[in-house]
Amino acid sequence: MNRTRLVGAVAGAALAGGVLAAAPAEAAAAAEPVDVRPERTIIGTRGGVNPRDILLTASGRVYASDYHRHRVVVYGARARGNAKPLYRLQGPRTRIVNPGGLSRDAKGRLHVFSDRRILVFAKNARGNVRPVRQMRPRPNPIPDKARGAYATERNVDGRLWVGWGEEGFIEVFAPGAGKDAKPERKITVDRPGLWEPEMLRFDRAGRVYVGTHTGEVDVLSPNANGVTKPLFTLSNARQSHIDGMSMIRSGKLAVSDGRKIVVYPRLLAPTRPWKVRRVTVARSAGAAKRVVRWRKPVADGGASITRYKVTVMRGDRVVKVAVVKGSRRSYVLARRDLPAGENTVRVRAKNRKGYGPVAQATFTVRK
Structure with a gap:
């Protein structure tokens, strides 16, 4: 089932018989989804948070956009369980309304997508404070065939990956693809039932992390094409679906399902570098x-x-x-x-x- 999400603004039950494991050292050919032991889980009830989009930072802090309460909640690097937030951005001065995507710039400022605008907050902003800047999102230069998709994100090589949710496939466009461009590839996953790719993230090896509506995360090769098998599948034992997903340079992955935030260790080992x-x-x-x-x-x-x-x-x-x-x-x-x-x-x-x-x-x- 498709859920409403504005794409490109910023930057279930447990699996029966699933395997509980530490994050694998090497990716094997995909078999059954794997229940990886998370580093920590933030329940959020103490702060009254229903996390949607999230942002995991290199320091371990987790930012969560609380859509219905019009605020951003920030958890510390050691937060787990029913943790109390470090602080919140909330109140009429913030101008935060139904917040969505979150990102941070090189100066540590927080960017919050809110009400068709991007609100920029100072590095140490907290409470009921004004943003230091407001911006309209730049037009997203994507091919016409990609418009209306559930997710559009660019991989490290500049290729545009487009997730079509309940349509059940991903399309990949060449770097710099123009308005009338056609996709280079069309990808779907070999799995029983409907595959709904709704969120896309990429690691430093160019591998593609696909968050699905049913809560699994499929990791695809950057060269995936046609009907493919994932390199690895994270099971939905810890999250019933995926509302938000964030990855940092170390390979750690955080996901939210509207009730909690789960932070996983690196799921796949590094690979050799690409060509110079x-x-x-x-x-x-x-x-x-x-x-x-x-x-x-x-x-x-x-x-x-x-x-x-x-x-x-x-x-x-x-x-x-x-x-x-x-x-x-x-x-x-x-x-x-x-x-x-x-x-x-x-x-x-x-x-x-x-x-x-x-x-x-x-x-x-x-x-």
Whole structure:
């Protein structure tokens, strides 16, 4: 059943026979939904909260938009059970009415979608205070075919993922897809009964976390297509449905079902990083030094990039290999170390899971 939600404004019973487990170290081919032991559950009754959209922060604080009481409630990093909120944003000065999506900017200011506006509150704002700024949401430049969807979110590679709720499928559009664009892919999950994808979030490996109307969270490959099986499915043993979903860089996931907030540990292990971008070799063929430059991968796999390997090839022969720190984006080659003619430079990123795929560029050396 479709529930009303404004999309893109900001940034059931327990499963019978389900498995209780700690978060898995590796994703296996999806089988039965897994009941993962949460890090904590906030019931919210002490604060009288019916959480809808939520925001989990790196510090562990949880922000919850209380739609019917026109307020935002904030819980501490250790809040669990029938916890008392740290503070609330509530009152006529706040101008909060039926709050929806929540986000924080680089300065720590809270953005609250409310009554077709975005209210921006100072980092330490609490109580009945005025927002420091009000904005109208920018028009969401999405293809016409995506309008009216339940959820629209962009993955790390810029692709637009569109969840159609009770229609039972997800569509994926290319980065920068225009008004008349058609989807690249259409995805549905191989599962008995109706699959209703209503919320979308992404981790640093580009994997897609799909919150469903029945409370499960299906994790899909960024390359999923057609009828697919999830990499992992979080069961609905802890939440009857999903009203809000939030993920932080560490991979922790928080969900709300209108009655409580459940915070889970990382569900899937990191992967190897994606391919580095835009490998180029600067300066002329006869220059004494050639500069190899690249950009970091759009997805680091969920673990920090620690090294880049730069390999120069002449045909099948390795001419030079250099390993540089993960903070580097360039490497200088001396002409005297390179054979004349056409060479290939290959660059790979590494995290604690290993090296990602090769990105390369060809260049000519003249002596």
